[in-house]
Amino acid sequence: MNDQPRRRPQNSNGKGKGGKPPGRPYRRPQKDPVRFLAFEALRAVDERDAYANLVLPPLLRAAREKHEGFDNRDAALATELVYGTLRGQGTYDAVIAACVDRPLREVDPPVLDVLSLGAHQLLGTRIPTHAAVSATVELGRVVLGDGRAKFVNAVLRKIAQHDLDGWLEKVAPPYEEDPEDHLSVTHSHPRWIVSALWDSLGGGRAGIEDLLEADNERPDVTLVARPGRMGADDLLASLGEENGLPGRWSPYAVRLTEGGEPGALEAVRDGRAGVQDEGSQLVALALADVPVEGKDTHWLDGCAGPGGKAAMLAGLAARRGATLVAAEKQPHRSRLVGQALAGNPGPVQVITADGTRPPWRPGSFDRVLMDVPCTGLGALRRRPEARWRRRPSDLEKFAPLQRSLLREALGSVRVGGVVGYVTCSPHLAETRAVVDDVMKKHGGVELIDARPLMSGVPGLGDGPDVQLWPHLHGTDAMYLALLRRTA
Numbered sequence: 001m002n003d004q005p006r007r008r009p010q011n012s013n014g015k016g017k018g019g020k021p022p023g024r025p026y027r028r029p030q031k032d033p034v035r036f037l038a039f040e041a042l043r044a045v046d047e048r049d050a051y052a053n054l055v056l057p058p059l060l061r062a063a064r065e066k067h068e069g070f071d072n073r074d075a076a077l078a079t080e081l082v083y084g085t086l087r088g089q090g091t092y093d094a095v096i097a098a099c100v101d102r103p104l105r106e107v108d109p110p111v112l113d114v115l116s117l118g119a120h121q122l123l124g125t126r127i128p129t130h131a132a133v134s135a136t137v138e139l140g141r142v143v144l145g146d147g148r149a150k151f152v153n154a155v156l157r158k159i160a161q162h163d164l165d166g167w168l169e170k171v172a173p174p175y176e177e178d179p180e181d182h183l184s185v186t187h188s189h190p191r192w193i194v195s196a197l198w199d200s201l202g203g204g205r206a207g208i209e210d211l212l213e214a215d216n217e218r219p220d221v222t223l224v225a226r227p228g229r230m231g232a233d234d235l236l237a238s239l240g241e242e243n244g245l246p247g248r249w250s251p252y253a254v255r256l257t258e259g260g261e262p263g264a265l266e267a268v269r270d271g272r273a274g275v276q277d278e279g280s281q282l283v284a285l286a287l288a289d290v291p292v293e294g295k296d297t298h299w300l301d302g303c304a305g306p307g308g309k310a311a312m313l314a315g316l317a318a319r320r321g322a323t324l325v326a327a328e329k330q331p332h333r334s335r336l337v338g339q340a341l342a343g344n345p346g347p348v349q350v351i352t353a354d355g356t357r358p359p360w361r362p363g364s365f366d367r368v369l370m371d372v373p374c375t376g377l378g379a380l381r382r383r384p385e386a387r388w389r390r391r392p393s394d395l396e397k398f399a400p401l402q403r404s405l406l407r408e409a410l411g412s413v414r415v416g417g418v419v420g421y422v423t424c425s426p427h428l429a430e431t432r433a434v435v436d437d438v439m440k441k442h443g444g445v446e447l448i449d450a451r452p453l454m455s456g457v458p459g460l461g462d463g464p465d466v467q468l469w470p471h472l473h474g475t476d477a478m479y480l481a482l483l484r485r486t487a
């Protein structure tokens with residue numbers, strides 16, 4: 001390996017000693033800020049378990065400051081390269097494994113990151129082959145050194161021999177032989193996640209393929225015009241027609257069109273609006289709208305951080321003269337809840353509290369939202385690295401906590417009141433299994449059909465609970481069960 005710049009001596013006729021043609025003069029590798037940034041982000045995700053959506057913004061800011069010509073298109077390309085490489089990792093690993101002569105675990109992680117970045121450019125973008133190879137090899141020279149860049153060059157040239165479909169035919173087992181393994185490789189999801197999503201979705205090949213494809217697409221950025229603070233029409237008008245679209249389902253939603261930057265909006269900066277998936281809006285609205293008999297003045301959000309649903313509920317509660325208590329176990333997250341609720345038109349109370357050991361008296365509330373911690377398998381579109389980090393054992397970690405939070409939520413609501421149990425995971429172990437188990441032990445609880453509370457939303461299944469899906473509804477895969485205390 002030779003990492004040092006080295007110049008070959010040349011004589012006056014331009015030929016090497018003895019009149020032989022000289023070797024190519026040494027050329028310093030050129031640092032391409034876009035690919036260098038993408039590599040740095042991938043290293044941070046790989047090495048420090050960082051989240052891509054958190055590491056990218058500071059890297060992009062630094063690149064803009066350092067490189068005068070680094071513009072929005074560069075930022076968009078760098079973002080696409082990072083997100084696309086992380087999402088496609090399962091497929092790209094299978095292809096790379098077919099092109100190297102040792103197990104991938106024996107390839108140095110930085111080398112593997114450069115190879116994955118190259119594989120994504122070759123197989124997942126429209127970047128011309130020669131540009132994808134040469135730019136990645138150049139990156140390899142900068143970050144790995146000339147010796148290992150030669151290895152990168154050799155592997156990328158093998159990858160470039162086929163397009164994505166050609167490679168999938170070679171590296172994915174036939175669907176008929178092993179459907180889950182086939183889908184796992186072709187749609188770049190761990191096999192156990194394919195299996196869990198399919199169990200929950202049901203149906204045949206077409207539905208699960210649509211879902212896995214939707215997980216690999218960049219979601220719209222959706223805003224919420226917070227009830228009582230701003231209307232969706234005003235939010236849309238402030239954006240300008242070309243920058244926004246009305247939500248599909250929620251009357252409070254506005255979708256940003258390509259390239260919209262929420263942080264640049266005054267309404268988002270001053271808290272009248274926020275970034276919130278429409279699925280999250282729908283489940284909060286359903287809980288707010290479900291009829292309860294008798295008084296309706298005390299609402300609880302028992303897992304409130306960072307406060308998206310709490311802000312929506314607080315505005316809706318204020319309209320009806322009710323008060324929201326927003327509880328969150330983590331102090332830093334309850335501070336975020338406080339920020340989200342500042343400016344709410346009615347009274348709110350933010351407390352740091354453990355929902356499994358509630359400090360309030362049993363039966364204090366008329367409506368309770370329990371949006372429990374979960375694996376987040378319903379939001380894979382947003383967190384490109386999450387699918388590779390999650391393990392089936394995470395389910396065991398969340399299971400007792402989810403049950404305990406739902407049990408305490410049922411204890412916190414008065415007879416006749418309603419609990420909304422919510423997850424941003426469609427995994428049956430986190431959804432129906434939790435509700436069934438807790439209902440078996442609790443008694444005096446009935447499930448309410450949640451589907452009529454999402455009127456106009458198609459494909460909500462057999463009920464009474466509701467599972468939303470990215471490929472059917474364009475939302476995260478949020479789950480909602482509404483439980484009424486009857487005794």
Ligand SMILES: C[S@@+](CC[C@H](N)C(=O)[O-])C[C@H]1O[C@@H](n2cnc3c(N)ncnc32)[C@H](O)[C@@H]1O
Pocket residue numbers: 280302303304305306307308309310327328329330333353354355356371372373374
């Ligand atoms: C899925 S998030 C809630 C998202 C929130 N409802 C929103 O819309 O912004 C779950 C939250 O529950 C909090 N949490 C975890 N264990 C808790 C407990 N025992 N009691 C209360 N909150 C808890 C986590 O810190 C996390 O902020």
